Amino acid sequence: MSKQVDATIRCPNCGKEYPVKLFRTIWGEHEVNRNMVLNDQINVPQCPHCGFSFKAPYPFMYVDVKAGFAVWWEPQHDPGIDSDARDYATMFGANSYYATAPRIADWVEFKKVILEYYQGKRVGGKIERLNMDALKKEANPPKQGCLGALIALVVFSSAFIGLLLL
Ligand SMILES: [Zn+2]
Known part of the structure; x- marks a missing residue:
């Protein structure tokens, strides 16, 4: 299932x-989701105060379980992805597409890589196992500290974009 997280954004305009x-995981086998990513409509919040909208620089994973691949968009280094990748290696195997998902910083490049998987130019690693213990751990709510860091990251990045727009 696509996963969303709650965050606080500081509007770069007002x-x-x-x-x-914000989406942390988006399931690309659903056409609506795929189009949202390919048309740059994912994680584009609109300010309720002034109406300004912009693309939140929030890292997320694009997964297509039918096509068997996953790709991260990681505009800036996110240590949470390091630990996610380790968890995925435990859960699905070290060579699985979940554990070896490319981490792409550039948005245009990210979409290009997704299309290369659909075109068969890239192939995701097979799921090697399904470790239920790891799944149980994954089902626990995220630690407060981690979530706080992510929110701070988003607010910081938004403020940075605000500076660029001045
Ligand atoms: Zn605003």
């Missing part, structure tokens, strides 16, 4: 903060 839900 400087006010507002709560948003």
Whole structure:
């Protein structure tokens, strides 16, 4: 299932903060989701105060379980992806497409890589096993500290974009 997280964004235009839900995982085998990514509509919050919208620089994973591949968009280094990759290696195997998903910083390149999987130019590693213990661990709510860091990351990045727009 696609996964969303709650975050607080500071509007780069008016400087006010507002709560948003951002995708951390998006399931690309659903056409609606795939189009949202390929048309640059994913994680584009709109400010309720001034109407300004922008692309949140929030890392997320594009997964297509039918086509058997996954790709991270990682605009800046996210240590959470390091630990996710380790968990996925335990859960699905070290060579599985979940554990070996490419981490792409550039948005245009990210979409190009997704299309290369659909075109067969890239092939995702097979799921090697399904470790239920690891799944149980994954089902626990995220640690507060981790989530706080992610939110700070988003707010910081938004502020940075605000500076660029001045
Ligand atoms: Zn605003």
